[in-house]
Amino acid sequence: MIPRPRETRSPPMPTIVVDVMPKAELLDPQGKAVTGSLDRLGHGRFENVRIGKRIEMTVDGEVTDEVLAEAKKVANDVLSNSVIEDVVSIEVVE
Amino acid sequence: MIPRPRETRSPPMPTIVVDVMPKAELLDPQGKAVTGSLDRLGHGRFENVRIGKRIEMTVDGEVTDEVLAEAKKVANDVLSNSVIEDVVSIEVVE
Numbered sequence: 001m002i003p004r005p006r007e008t009r010s011p012p013m014p015t016i017v018v019d020v021m022p023k024a025e026l027l028d029p030q031g032k033a034v035t036g037s038l039d040r041l042g043h044g045r046f047e048n049v050r051i052g053k054r055i056e057m058t059v060d061g062e063v064t065d066e067v068l069a070e071a072k073k074v075a076n077d078v079l080s081n082s083v084i085e086d087v088v089s090i091e092v093v094e
Numbered sequence: 095m096i097p098r099p100r101e102t103r104s105p106p107m108p109t110i111v112v113d114v115m116p117k118a119e120l121l122d123p124q125g126k127a128v129t130g131s132l133d134r135l136g137h138g139r140f141e142n143v144r145i146g147k148r149i150e151m152t153v154d155g156e157v158t159d160e161v162l163a164e165a166k167k168v169a170n171d172v173l174s175n176s177v178i179e180d181v182v183s184i185e186v187v188e
Contacts, residue, residue: 016140019148034173035151043168045161046110046151054113054148057129057140067139074137079128 012094013058016071019089020080021052052088055079063092106188107152110165113183114174115146146182149173157186 022028031049038046055075059067068090075087116122125144132140149169153161162184169181 013141021148021150031149034149038151038168038172041172043164043172045154046165046168047107047154049149049151052148052150054115054146055125055128056115056142056144056146057132058142060139060141070137071140074132074140078132078135078137 014063015093017091018055018075020085021088108157109187111185112149112169114179115182
């Protein structure tokens with residue numbers, strides 16, 4: 001984990017992190033291009049690059065079970081396209 | 095953590111996950127658009143949406159300190175644009 005300068009806001013709001021990846025069975029042309037670039041740059045030991053999204057959002061209030069359920073719904077219905085993507089994780093930080 | 099169907103490959107290769115986010119001090123127009131959409135859809139409790147990248151890559155071989163150092167270099171030099179993005183985490187899974 002690389003330390004990142006924190007924004008100074010008060011009070012601190014909980015953040016929900018949603019990770020979305022292209023489905024395993026689908027081609028990922030962007031990832032394929034990066035895999036090729038890494039190989040040409042001498043980093044051929046890194047393979048099968050796949051590029052997804054990391055979405056951070058703050059929550060106004062406490063993260064209750066109900067809020068988490070709403071976040072899951074939002075992750076599946078708004079933040080990802082279930083035809084081509086999987087929501088691989090939803091976590092609450094701080 | 096939502097379970098995801100695993101690819102069946104043998105032997106299993108370690109995966110490095112690199113998370114890249116737009117710098118905190120920069121506007122994220124895509125995230126702003128999503129924040130607005132969520133609000134209009136009745137999910138206004140989720141705010142300050144920021145959209146970054148999650149990059150997964152497999153490693154051919156063991157993840158030694160040297161490989162991890164190379165992954166950091168690749169994350170900073172190839173997978174992210176340090177003018178507008180921060181590498182927020184690099185982790186090895188399985």
